[in-house]
Amino acid sequence: MADSSAPPHGHGVPHAGGSGAHGPGVPAAKETRLANLKTNTAYLALGNKAASKPGSVATRSVLTTFRYVLRYMLRRMFRVAKYAAIGGAIALVGTGVLGALGTGIAWFAAPSMGMGIGMGITWAIIKFTWRHRPERFRGGWWSEMAERAFEGRDPAKDEQADSEAVEKAV
Structure with a gap:
C-alpha cells in the first residue's frame, strides 16, 4: 500500500495548490530559478559591483563575456548611429544649399x-x-x-x- 506521508502525486516537489516549505502556492523550484535569474541579471548589469554573484565560475565567466560583448556592440552601434546622424544632417544642409544656389552655376562648373x-x-x-x-x-x-x-x-x-x-x- 502507498505511504500516507508522501505527496499526493508521488514526487517530492509540492504543486501549486499545496503548502510547501516556501509558503502556500509557490513551488521551491520556481523560487530557486527566480532567485538565480535575479542574481544573474544583477551580475550581468553591474558586474563585480552586484550584491550577489552567481555561485558557478562557469556562469560568472559566461555572463562577464556576454556583458563585455554586449557593451562593445552597443558602443559600436551608437558610434555608427552618431556618424550616420551627422552625415545625414550635413547631406540635408548641403543638398538644400546646392539646390538653392547651385542650379544655375552647375552648368558652368560641371x-x-x-x-x-x-x-x-x-x-x-x-x-x-x-x-x-x-x-x-x-x-x-x-x-x-x-x-x-x-x-x-x-x-x-x-x-x-x-x-x-x-x-x-x-
Missing part, C-alpha cells in the same frame, strides 16, 4: 564631355611617354647626382665646380 575627352587624351600621352621614353624623364640631372654619389665624390667640390662653370659661362 566638366563637359569635351573636357573629359581632353583629360583622357592628356593622361594617355603622359602615360605612353613615361613608359616608352624613360631615359628622358628618369635620367638627366638626377642620374648625374646618383653617379656622383656612387663614385664617392665630395658634394662641396661638386657645388664649387658647378658655380665655377656658371661663372665662366657668364
Whole structure:
C-alpha cells in the first residue's frame, strides 16, 4: 500500500495548490530559478559591483563575456548611429544649399564631355611617354647626382665646380 506521508502525486516537489516549505502556492523550484535569474541579471548589469554573484565560475565567466560583448556592440552601434546622424544632417544642409544656389552655376562648373575627352587624351600621352621614353624623364640631372654619389665624390667640390662653370659661362 502507498505511504500516507508522501505527496499526493508521488514526487517530492509540492504543486501549486499545496503548502510547501516556501509558503502556500509557490513551488521551491520556481523560487530557486527566480532567485538565480535575479542574481544573474544583477551580475550581468553591474558586474563585480552586484550584491550577489552567481555561485558557478562557469556562469560568472559566461555572463562577464556576454556583458563585455554586449557593451562593445552597443558602443559600436551608437558610434555608427552618431556618424550616420551627422552625415545625414550635413547631406540635408548641403543638398538644400546646392539646390538653392547651385542650379544655375552647375552648368558652368560641371566638366563637359569635351573636357573629359581632353583629360583622357592628356593622361594617355603622359602615360605612353613615361613608359616608352624613360631615359628622358628618369635620367638627366638626377642620374648625374646618383653617379656622383656612387663614385664617392665630395658634394662641396661638386657645388664649387658647378658655380665655377656658371661663372665662366657668364
